[in-house]
Amino acid sequence: MHLPDLEIAKKRNKSDNKYIELKENYEPVLKGKKYFLRTYGCQMNVHDSEAIRNYLEALGLENTSDVNNADVIVLNTCAIRENAKDKVTGFLGKCHYLKKHNPNLKIVIAGCMSEQPDVVNEIMKKHQYIDIVIGTHNLYDLPKLLIEKFQKQVIEVYSESDEVIEGINYTRDSKYTAWVNIMYGCDKFCTYCIVPYTRGKERSRKLESIVDEVIKLKNEGYKEVTLLGQNVNAYGHDIGETFSHLLECVAKTGIERIRFVTSHPWNFTDEMIDVISKYKNVMPYIHLPIQSGSNKILKRMNRRYTKEEYFELFTKMKERIPNVAITTDIIVGFPSETEEDFKDTLEMVKKCEFDGAYTFIFSKREGTPAARMEDHTPMKVKEERLQKLNELVNFYSHASNQKLLGKEVEVLILGESEKDNNKVYGYTDTMKLVNVNGPKSIIGEIVSVKITDAKSFSLDGDYVKEGVLS
Numbered sequence: 001m002h003l004p005d006l007e008i009a010k011k012r013n014k015s016d017n018k019y020i021e022l023k024e025n026y027e028p029v030l031k032g033k034k035y036f037l038r039t040y041g042c043q044m045n046v047h048d049s050e051a052i053r054n055y056l057e058a059l060g061l062e063n064t065s066d067v068n069n070a071d072v073i074v075l076n077t078c079a080i081r082e083n084a085k086d087k088v089t090g091f092l093g094k095c096h097y098l099k100k101h102n103p104n105l106k107i108v109i110a111g112c113m114s115e116q117p118d119v120v121n122e123i124m125k126k127h128q129y130i131d132i133v134i135g136t137h138n139l140y141d142l143p144k145l146l147i148e149k150f151q152k153q154v155i156e157v158y159s160e161s162d163e164v165i166e167g168i169n170y171t172r173d174s175k176y177t178a179w180v181n182i183m184y185g186c187d188k189f190c191t192y193c194i195v196p197y198t199r200g201k202e203r204s205r206k207l208e209s210i211v212d213e214v215i216k217l218k219n220e221g222y223k224e225v226t227l228l229g230q231n232v233n234a235y236g237h238d239i240g241e242t243f244s245h246l247l248e249c250v251a252k253t254g255i256e257r258i259r260f261v262t263s264h265p266w267n268f269t270d271e272m273i274d275v276i277s278k279y280k281n282v283m284p285y286i287h288l289p290i291q292s293g294s295n296k297i298l299k300r301m302n303r304r305y306t307k308e309e310y311f312e313l314f315t316k317m318k319e320r321i322p323n324v325a326i327t328t329d330i331i332v333g334f335p336s337e338t339e340e341d342f343k344d345t346l347e348m349v350k351k352c353e354f355d356g357a358y359t360f361i362f363s364k365r366e367g368t369p370a371a372r373m374e375d376h377t378p379m380k381v382k383e384e385r386l387q388k389l390n391e392l393v394n395f396y397s398h399a400s401n402q403k404l405l406g407k408e409v410e411v412l413i414l415g416e417s418e419k420d421n422n423k424v425y426g427y428t429d430t431m432k433l434v435n436v437n438g439p440k441s442i443i444g445e446i447v448s449v450k451i452t453d454a455k456s457f458s459l460d461g462d463y464v465k466e467g468v469l470s
Contacts, residue, residue: 028060029147035061036070040087041078043228043261044199045111047179048139049076052110053171055143068098070105072146077111079194079365085113092127099129106149108132110139115198118366136199137184176414176444177224178217182210182246186230188264190291191302191369192331192362195230202231204239207246214253223412223446224257225250232260233267244271251279256446257412257429258282262289265313266304277321284321285431288314289329293348294341297334300373307348314352325355325400325430332389333362333382335373342385349392355400355430356457357393361386394456401432401454408464409434411449413442428459438463 035056039049052074053063064070073095078084088109099105107130113119114135124130132145172178185200186193214225227250229235235243243260250258258281265288276282288310292298295306317324330345349357361382364371413426417435424436424443435458436442436449442463453460 028058030071030150031060033061033071034064034069035072035074036064036067037074037076038091039076040084041076041112043179043226044181044230045076045078046173047170047181047228048111048136050170050172050179051139052076052142055139056146057171059143059146067094070098072106072108073098074108074110077109077113079112079116079119079198083363085119088113089123089126092123092130096127096129106131106146108134108142108146110134110136110142112136112194112198115200116194116367174414176222176412177226178222179228180210180213180217180225181205181229182227182232183229183235187234188231188266188304189302191300191373192334192365194365194368197367199230202234202238204236204241206239207236207241207249210246211249211253214250214255218253218255221444222255223444224259225255227258227260229260229262231262231264231267233263233269233272242269242271243267244269244275247272247275247282248279251275251282254281256281259285259431261287263287265290265310268313270316273317273320276324283429283431284324285327285429286317286321286324287327287329288317290348290352291329291331292334292337292341293345294337295344297337297341300336301331301334301370307344311348311351323430325432326352327356327358327431328352328354329358329360330389330393331360331362332385333375333377333379335362335370335375335377337362337377346389346392349389349396353396353399354393355432356397357389359386359389359393398454398456401456401459404428404432404451404459405454406451408448408450409461410446411436411461412446413438413444415443416440433458434461435459436461436463 037049037053037056039045056072056074057063061072067073075088075091077088095107099107109123109130109132113123114133120133124133131149132142134142134145183202183204185202186195187202189196217225227247233243235241235246247258247260263286268288276284290310291301291303293307298306314326317326332342332345362370409428411426411428411434413424413436415425417423417425419435424438424440426434426436428434434449434451438447448464449461450464451459451461
């Protein structure tokens with residue numbers, strides 16, 4: 001049986017700062033078998049799943065949405081919050097049932113949970129029927145492990161690597177928008193965050209490789225790319241580059257829309273603001289997590305900025321980037337958060353009037369400094385704070401959307417609306433969801449839409465064709 005032919009063109013190590021390029025040449029040795037892939041977590045996990053799908057299909061496996069028909073089940077896991085782990089372990093019960101009735105079924109645990117030894121040991125002790133555990137740094141080994149697994153019973157566990165992989169192929173989820181990884185890992189070590197321990201230190205891809213990938217996507221008809229990193233604007237510090245330079249190079253490719261996530265306020269430079277302001281194809285949408293409006297809590301979180309510094313940056317963006325929309329992340333109930341600290345957060349929301357926010361109750365992650373902090377705030381109080389926060393966030397989100405009523409905006413149409421299959425949906429340049437009265441023939445196009453209704457989380461509109469409502 002033909003095993004994967006992995007040609008290593010270059011190798012990076014700590015001294016020479018070079019990179020490795022991976023070229024895969026897999027034969028469809030598992031043709032006729034089916035795989036089921038479930039993804040948990042952030043955009044990085046979604047993008048990793050695109051790579052996983054490519055590896056599986058290169059072996060001849062076919063995708064199935066029915067887990068009961070699968071020969072291979074892959075769970076691409078998240079470790080950010082406890083409920084993500086609970087969802088995975090809950091679904092593993094279903095996998096165990098299927099394994100009992102189909103002993104040849106292969107079960108794979110991938111993603112961030114696989115990079116936590118204590119969690120892996122706990123899962124493997126309880127769920128001994130799992131076949132492969134593979135981490136975020138070694139996904140490219142999945143085809144080889146699966147081929148071996150269909151021949152012999154060996155559990156493989158992978159952990160952190162210092163490699164940056166270039167030239168990976170992806171089976172994209174969309175024909176019109178694409179994730180483009182520009183870096184891996186994070187060095188910020190916020191006290192509540194498990195990412196530096198599961199994704200490793202920051203490693204940047206080569207600028208030329210990223211630009212080449214965007215040009216290739218543009219030539220294939222993609223309308224939008226999102227530059228992706230755990231701390232995207234820290235890009236390049238390890239290779240003598242800057243994110244602002246990369247962003248400008250990508251803008252010059254001429255692809256119609258460019259976004260990036262997720263930014264850290266501490267790394268957001270004036271040069272970045274200049275590039276966003278200069279290029280029309282860099283969308284005026286910035287996700288800028290604040291996490292808390294209390295300086296005491298920000299310090300305990302190790303966020304490296306004060307609320308005053310955050311607001312100064314926020315104001316600068318509003319003044320220098322036309323029509324910019326800014327969204328954020330906020331955690332309530334962080335250890336030692338008092339009612340006064342929470343009021344500081346509400347005040348920051350009132351000052352910033354965010355276009356939207358992802359809000360969470362603090363979730364303890366074992367292995368992080370915050371997990372060892374004393375926390376005496378009852379869950380009921382945290383839930384009440386979250387409700388108050390959400391009411392305020394939704395008020396400003398709705399007010400922001402109301403400003404678009406009666407206006408014509410450009411929308412990239414991505415598919416049929418989930419709520420009404422007689423409509424299509426898409427996103428404005430400021431990342432606002434729009435359900436559109438219009439023909440399905442405009443899917444994949446950037447079109448003019450007149451906004452007819454505004455809710456807190458979405459807009460309704462009519463497709464405008466050559467100045468005439470359709």
